[in-house]
Amino acid sequence: MSFLYxxxxxxWGIAGFSALAFALTLLxxxxxxxxxxxxxxxxxxxxRSMAQLAAQFTVLIAAPIRPDTVGGYVQWRAxxxxxxxxxxxxxxxxxxxxxxxxxxxxxEQVLATGTARTDALVTRVLGxxxxxxxxxxxxxxxxxxxxxxxHESIGIDSLAGxxxxxxxxxLCCYAxxxxxxxxxxxxxxxxxxxxVLLGLFLLNSLSRQxxxxxxxxxxxxxxxxxxxxxxxxxxxxxxRGVEALFGSxxxxxxxxxxxxxxRDVGSPLxxxxxxxxxxxxxxxxxxxxxxxxxxxxxxxxxxxxxxxxGVALLGVLMxxxxxxxxxxxxxLAQLRPYFxxxxxxxxxxxxxxxxxxxxxxxxxxGYAIAQVARWSAEDTDGRLEAVLSNPxxxxxxxxxxxxxxxxxxxxxxxxxxxAVGIESHAQSIDLxxxxxxxxxxxxxxxxxFFAAIGxxxxxxxxxxxxxxxxxxxxxxxxxxxxxxxxxxxxWTQDLSAFHLYGQPLSSGVDITxxxxxxxxxxxxxxxxxxxxxxxxxxx
Numbered sequence: 001m002s003f004l005y006x007x008x009x010x011x012w013g014i015a016g017f018s019a020l021a022f023a024l025t026l027l028x029x030x031x032x033x034x035x036x037x038x039x040x041x042x043x044x045x046x047x048r049s050m051a052q053l054a055a056q057f058t059v060l061i062a063a064p065i066r067p068d069t070v071g072g073y074v075q076w077r078a079x080x081x082x083x084x085x086x087x088x089x090x091x092x093x094x095x096x097x098x099x100x101x102x103x104x105x106x107x108e109q110v111l112a113t114g115t116a117r118t119d120a121l122v123t124r125v126l127g128x129x130x131x132x133x134x135x136x137x138x139x140x141x142x143x144x145x146x147x148x149x150x151h152e153s154i155g156i157d158s159l160a161g162x163x164x165x166x167x168x169x170x171l172c173c174y175a176x177x178x179x180x181x182x183x184x185x186x187x188x189x190x191x192x193x194x195x196v197l198l199g200l201f202l203l204n205s206l207s208r209q210x211x212x213x214x215x216x217x218x219x220x221x222x223x224x225x226x227x228x229x230x231x232x233x234x235x236x237x238x239x240r241g242v243e244a245l246f247g248s249x250x251x252x253x254x255x256x257x258x259x260x261x262x263r264d265v266g267s268p269l270x271x272x273x274x275x276x277x278x279x280x281x282x283x284x285x286x287x288x289x290x291x292x293x294x295x296x297x298x299x300x301x302x303x304x305x306x307x308x309x310g311v312a313l314l315g316v317l318m319x320x321x322x323x324x325x326x327x328x329x330x331x332l333a334q335l336r337p338y339f340x341x342x343x344x345x346x347x348x349x350x351x352x353x354x355x356x357x358x359x360x361x362x363x364x365x366g367y368a369i370a371q372v373a374r375w376s377a378e379d380t381d382g383r384l385e386a387v388l389s390n391p392x393x394x395x396x397x398x399x400x401x402x403x404x405x406x407x408x409x410x411x412x413x414x415x416x417x418x419a420v421g422i423e424s425h426a427q428s429i430d431l432x433x434x435x436x437x438x439x440x441x442x443x444x445x446x447x448x449f450f451a452a453i454g455x456x457x458x459x460x461x462x463x464x465x466x467x468x469x470x471x472x473x474x475x476x477x478x479x480x481x482x483x484x485x486x487x488x489x490x491w492t493q494d495l496s497a498f499h500l501y502g503q504p505l506s507s508g509v510d511i512t513x514x515x516x517x518x519x520x521x522x523x524x525x526x527x528x529x530x531x532x533x534x535x536x537x538x539x
Contacts, residue, residue: 006127009101010093014131016467017089020474021082021139027478028078029146031485032070043068050076058208065232070147071154072232079162082139083225085474086132086170087201091193092373092466093131094177097124098256099189100377102266111265118257125174125253132170136163143231154231161230161237168245172221173197175252182259182269190370191306198310221245292396296404303370308412311363312419318356319423322348348429352420353505357439360416361446361498365473367412368447371405372454372469379462394532398455402448402525409447413440431505439504445517449497452524459531 007014036046047068054063054076064076098121101107110120140159147154177193184192204220207213217223224244229235263269283289288298297304378384387397417440424431450473457465479496482488493499500517502510 003123003126003130006123007130009097009106009124010127010131012464012467013089013093014134016471017085017131018135018138020085020471021135022142023475024081024478025074025078025139025142026146027482027486028074029070029143030149031482032073032146033150034485036068036073047072060205062208062226062229065229065235069233070150070152071158072229072235074143074146075162075229075231075235078139078143079166079231082166083169083222084201086135086166087173087197087222088470090128090170090173091177091190091197092470093128094174095181095190095193097121097128098178098181098260099186103186103377107265117261121178121257121260122253125171125178128174129167129171132167136166136170139163139166158230158235161228165225165228165230165237165242165245168242168249169221169225171249172245172252175249175256176221178256179252179259182256182263185268186266188302191303195306221248292400293403293407296400297407300374300404300408304408304411307367307370307408308415311360311367311412311416314363315356315360315416315420316423318359319352319420319427319429322352322355323427323429325351349431349435350503350506352424352429352431353439353503356420357443357501357503357505358498360443361501362473362477364409364412364443364447365450365497367409368405368450368454369466369469369473371401371408372451372458373466375401375455375458376462376465379458395529398525398529398532401455402451405451406444406448409444410441413443413447416440416443435505435508438509442501442504442509442514445514445521446497446501448521449500449517449524452521452528455528456524456531459528459535 036043047066050067050073051064054061054067061076061080064072066072067076107120111117140163143154143159176196180193180196181189200220201222203213204217204222204226207217207223221244224238224241227236227238227241230237259269289295378387384397388394417436420440421431421433421436424436450469453472454465454469457468461468476496477498479488479493480498483493483499494513494516497517500510500513502513504510
């Protein structure tokens with residue numbers, strides 16, 4: 001496999017994540033000057049309020065250094081988020097290289113040319129590394145462009161340091177996913193890799209609050225990433241931490257290459273022994289496979305169970321965090337104008353709606369994107385063609401897909417709502433049960449909103465769908481975050497599904513937003529059905 005060919009396979013990811021990185025650093029840099037104030041006293045007060053606010057959320061992100069400066073603020077607001085963003089990119093890209101290409105038959109084609117397995121894997125790693133270099137460089141240019149407009153500058157050494165640190169984390173996550181994919185079966189590789197990365201992220205994050213975990217956080221690459229904050233004045237570039245990131249990435253790449261050379265294409269390295277059984281060449285007699293919708297849920301039962309349990313547990317964690325952080329935050333007079341933006345009724349319901357359901361929206365969007373990714377893969381790996389040969393109409397396939405996503409999202413939303421309600425009662429947080437039910441169920445139309453846009457993209461550009469839909473989700477999320485800072489017109493926020501969701505736990509359901517989401521979902525699936533009828537499968 002040539003290096004240029006590996007770049008071609010990842011071109012959409014490189015373009016999309018580079019654009020997101022540039023936009024985020026540019027807007028955060030410019031936004032800093034919009035809210036920091038104009039006098040040294042105002043800047044100092046802003047820095048103190050941000051430091052006090054961040055101290056309550058260290059369970060999620062590292063505390064900032066000098067948030068009263070543009071470097072410290074961008075390091076905290078942009079590059080802390082990049083740890084998650086680039087880890088997701090690494091996860092998706094590495095799975096595509098390790099398992100997705102096998103399902104599409106690309107690996108067999110490459111190996112048939114005489115390319116060694118280790119060479120093929122290393123080439124994919126180098127291709128991703130080159131793409132990351134482009135993305136981190138573009139992100140640094142966004143910072144420079146943002147501060148230059150205010151006639152300030154950030155040293156090239158600081159920008160280089162933060163870029164190298166981010167590159168090391170991305171490569172480490174990529175190599176780790178590659179390694180996990182060698183040991184997991186193809187259908188479970190994504191879930192296994194995601195669980196490992198999420199576990200390592202939570203290990204590092206929770207160790208800031210739980211001392212019993214601090215002895216184990218050295219296992220997490222996110223720990224070494226947090227050691228360096230070179231953009232902030234007084235921040236450090238931890239050479240040992242960066243060396244650990246690149247060193248572990250190199251070691252895991254070598255181990256993954258060796259494992260790949262010993263396993264069969266399409267199979268895990270270690271197969272779990274099973275009892276001997278007769279080979280059957282007849283259709284499975286399980287009646288579930290003959291019932292539309294039910295067969296889709298049955299096929300996705302493991303993934304749905306993981307999503308349901310994971311989201312419910314995170315909901316419980318967020319309730320506990322809300323109980324612990326609200327009272328200290330209310331004592332910060334500098335933050336009261338910020339709190340007034342989302343406190344509309346009771347204090348605890350407003351905070352819980354902002355913290356948990358703001359996060360739950362991202363999770364349910366991620367669930368929808370995961371289902372869309374499966375549709376995109378079925379378009380290129382032959383599964384869709386096999387389904388249509390049953391025979392089954394294309395419109396029927398689309399209706400079944402939409403129904404499966406809707407029911408799956410309903411299960412996830414309902415389970416998380418029950419978990420949040422039980423834990424809120426245990427924490428003595430008084431919630432309106434009707435509004436809690438509404439807020440939980442409102443996650444379903446949000447999932448359908450993203451699923452409909454994804455179905456439309458699958459009908460147009462199946463191979464670029466995941467990147468484009470993920471980019472749309474991130475842009476939609478940051479519209480809500482940045483619009484108040486830049487005083488954008490109110491209609492710009494209506495472009496975001498996260499704004500259309502509203503604050504149902506504290507203010508009730510936004511009927512206008514709900515209607516817009518339902519209309520977008522209906523129109524999106526209808527148009528995708530028309531486009532699907534006119535397109536060749538796999539084209």
